[in-house]
Amino acid sequence: MSQVIDLRRRGLLRASGVTVLSASAVALLAGCEKMAVAQSGNTANDVGILNTALALENEAISAYQIGAQSGLLQKPVLDVAVLFQTHHKEHRDALIATIRKLGGTPVAAKSDAEVAQALNAAALKNQADVLRLAQRLEKGAANAYIGVIPSFGDRALAQVSARLAADEVMHWTVLSQALKDPLPAKALSFGA
Amino acid sequence: MRRLALALAASLVLAAASDRAAAADAQRGQELYESRCGGCHSLDANRVGPAHRGVYGRKAGSAPNFAYSTAVKNSTVVWEDRTLDAWLTNPQAVIPGQRMNFRVALPEDRTDIIAYLRQQSGK
Numbered sequence: 001m002s003q004v005i006d007l008r009r010r011g012l013l014r015a016s017g018v019t020v021l022s023a024s025a026v027a028l029l030a031g032c033e034k035m036a037v038a039q040s041g042n043t044a045n046d047v048g049i050l051n052t053a054l055a056l057e058n059e060a061i062s063a064y065q066i067g068a069q070s071g072l073l074q075k076p077v078l079d080v081a082v083l084f085q086t087h088h089k090e091h092r093d094a095l096i097a098t099i100r101k102l103g104g105t106p107v108a109a110k111s112d113a114e115v116a117q118a119l120n121a122a123a124l125k126n127q128a129d130v131l132r133l134a135q136r137l138e139k140g141a142a143n144a145y146i147g148v149i150p151s152f153g154d155r156a157l158a159q160v161s162a163r164l165a166a167d168e169v170m171h172w173t174v175l176s177q178a179l180k181d182p183l184p185a186k187a188l189s190f191g192a
Numbered sequence: 193m194r195r196l197a198l199a200l201a202a203s204l205v206l207a208a209a210s211d212r213a214a215a216a217d218a219q220r221g222q223e224l225y226e227s228r229c230g231g232c233h234s235l236d237a238n239r240v241g242p243a244h245r246g247v248y249g250r251k252a253g254s255a256p257n258f259a260y261s262t263a264v265k266n267s268t269v270v271w272e273d274r275t276l277d278a279w280l281t282n283p284q285a286v287i288p289g290q291r292m293n294f295r296v297a298l299p300e301d302r303t304d305i306i307a308y309l310r311q312q313s314g315k
Contacts, residue, residue: 045284048261048291055240056231118237140231144294147228151284151293 042153047104049148050095050157053164056141057092058109059119061085063137065112066121067130077127077178081134084171091164128179135175139190142168146191165190221308224301232294235312241292247271248306248313252287263289276306 064085067073073081096106116122119137124130145165152158169190176183225233225244232240242255248271253264267287269275279286280296296302 044289045293048289049293052232052240052291052293059240118234118239120237136226136230139227140229142231143228144231147294147296150295150297151282 043102044104045151046153046157047099047102049151049161050099050102051104051107052148053145053161054092054095054099055107055109056144057088057095058107059115060088060137060141061092062110062112062115063119063134064088066116066119067124067134070121070124070130072124072127072130074127077131080174080178081130084134084138084174087167087171091167131175131179135172135179135181138168138172138175141165142172142190216303216307218304218307218311221304221306221311224296224305225308228296228301229294229305244309244312246313248276248310248315250313261289261291263287264291271309273306273310276309277302280305 064081067081068078068085099106110118119133121133124133142165145161145168149158149161152161229241229244233242233244235245236243238255238258242258242260244255247255250271252267252269252271253260264287269279269287271279275286277299279292280294280302282295283290283292296305
């Protein structure tokens, strides 16, 4: 199947209230080519949300890179950190592909040095410090993905946002276990 | 009569907002800020979003060295209780074309986050 979007057809279908773009986005992010029909939405706004998500993923990739290169992580924690970074890279690649498919321009990543400064990485002194930073970022990312769900014009992208949030929660849970933190006492501890 | 009813309704809404502001809990707001906003924001560093210390009382799009969207840069909104509450409820309704889009659904959560931001802005 061709990956090129027929813009004339896209405009025609959007005018009729059906969008092929959302199906393309879902196909990319879901890793399948099955097309779904979704409600028409504000594509420019959706691209903006996806670009913010991309910036967040880029920051996470840098944060794990900084942690992995710090010399503070021991195996098997180091292997887990590298695996989580791989997940964030997969999120990044899917977001970039979807933003482009929707006609947008993906934001550029900041350098690791810029991210290190913004996250005050110089204050990291041991493995627990690195895990605590990663845990905080993963929780923030999960809540960010949950918090933007109502803003998507395309409900299929909202569902994708929930799937991305689930990955971040999985990371948060593993990191919390490594830190021997207690489990949340109450339900609904993520999101609004 | 209709005008009177509208005025009464408006005053009730304002009173409710005022009551919420009076009951604001900045300490709870800090916890909410760190868990909800901390994915993208910090008080003192520009990250995915701009640094927040000093946000209360300043004009939208004026944090130093942050690359804002054109919409936010051109906005005349000044961040205080009412505008921050509207922003956290639905950013796109306040400044169309902005890039945040994150929403805080519960009024009491918004109030506490705003109280924390106000405290950290020295207001």
